[in-house]
Every structure is written in structure tokens, then in C-alpha cells.
Amino acid sequence: MTEKPTYLTREGRARLEAELEYLTTVERKQIAERIAAAKELGDISESGEYEDAKKAQALLEGRIRELKHLLSRAEVIDEDQASNGEVRVGSSVTVRFEDDGTEETWTIVGSAEANPRQGRISNESPLGAALLGKRARNKVTVHTPSGVMKLTILKVR
Structure with a gap:
């Protein structure tokens, strides 16, 4: 089974890549330093600082894995590409709500x-x-968790 692509704008992909770079080069080093400092304090079996740093490390590594996974499936959408008037990922859509105009x-x-x-x-x-x-x-x-919305599409670009 093929995974669905992750649709991203160019800016969105750049933002995620920058976050990944920061997490792997800066945050990872800071957490490693926190762990090392906590170990130097002695008995880590009851060290709150050590446990906090290890939890932060686990969260960080989870986010790094998530970003790598998102980026590996990324399909950059060209927001400038003509949509032929049809709504697609990357389109800007102006709508009017039927209930209040x-x-x-x-x-x-x-x-x-x-x-x-x-x-x-x-x-x-x-x-x-x-x-x-x-x-x-x-x-x-549109059927949403908060109810039904009725709208008219005015413009697609």
C-alpha cells in the first residue's frame, strides 16, 4: 500500500526543513548537554533533572522522526500553476455562506x-x-462536526 503524499507549499517545505535542521543541530546538542550535566551530579536513578532531560530527548527524537517522514513523502504544490478554474491543493477559494451572506x-x-x-x-x-x-x-x-454548511464558490485562483 502506497502512502499518501504530504502536500506542502515551497515555503512550508522550507519551514519544515529549517525546523529539522535546528532540531538535529541545536536542540539535540542542548539536550545531550543536559543529560551529561545531570549524570555528573551523581546517582541518576533518582535524578529529576536526568529524567526530565531524557523525556525531552524522547519528544525531540519523535519530532525529528515525524519531520523526516513528512519530508520523505512531500510533494511540493505549485501555487502559481493555473488551476483551470477547479479547486485543488494550492488554490485560493472565495466562498459565500448561504445562511448569512x-x-x-x-x-x-x-x-x-x-x-x-x-x-x-x-x-x-x-x-x-x-x-x-x-x-x-x-x-x-459541507458536513462538519459542528453542523452543515451551505456555500457558493465565488472565485478560484
Whole structure:
């Protein structure tokens, strides 16, 4: 079974690569120094500092593995590529809510870059998935955990 790609913008990939670089070169060294300092204090079997440093190390190594895995599956989306008017990952979509007439614009991104507060909606979310493949003037019904949303797509770019 093939794993799904991780969709990233160029900026998103660069951000994750920079985080990985920082964690492997700076954070890893700092935690190793904390562990060494705790060992120098003597009996590590009851050392809170040693245990804290080892827990921090485990969390750090988990994040490093996660970043490496994400980046190994990364497929960079070209946000400048023409979408032929169809919503796809990388598209900016302006919609109007049918219930109150308000308008919002979102960018459809991969789940690793999603941040709804910043208008970045995951392609895997109920809203993102419902918008994929649609065009301007299409009406969309989205079933979310908080209820049903009905909206009209005004613009896709």
C-alpha cells in the first residue's frame, strides 16, 4: 500500500526543513548537554533533572522522526500553476455562506500546513475535501462536526 503524499507549499517545505535542521543541530546538542550535566551530579536513578532531560530527548527524537517522514513523502504544490478554474491543493477559494451572506477566502493546503485561523484549510478536512474539484458558481454542502454548511464558490485562483 502506497502512502499518501504530504502536500506542502515551497515555503512550508522550507519551514519544515529549517525546523529539522535546528532540531538535529541545536536542540539535540542542548539536550545531550543536559543529560551529561545531570549524570555528573551523581546517582541518576533518582535524578529529576536526568529524567526530565531524557523525556525531552524522547519528544525531540519523535519530532525529528515525524519531520523526516513528512519530508520523505512531500510533494511540493505549485501555487502559481493555473488551476483551470477547479479547486485543488494550492488554490485560493472565495466562498459565500448561504445562511448569512458573508464571504471568506481560504487557501487549500496539505494537512501539515493547515491553520484555519490563517485561512489555510487542509485538503483532508471536511471543508477542504468538499471544495476539491469544484468550480466558481458551484454550490457546496459541507458536513462538519459542528453542523452543515451551505456555500457558493465565488472565485478560484
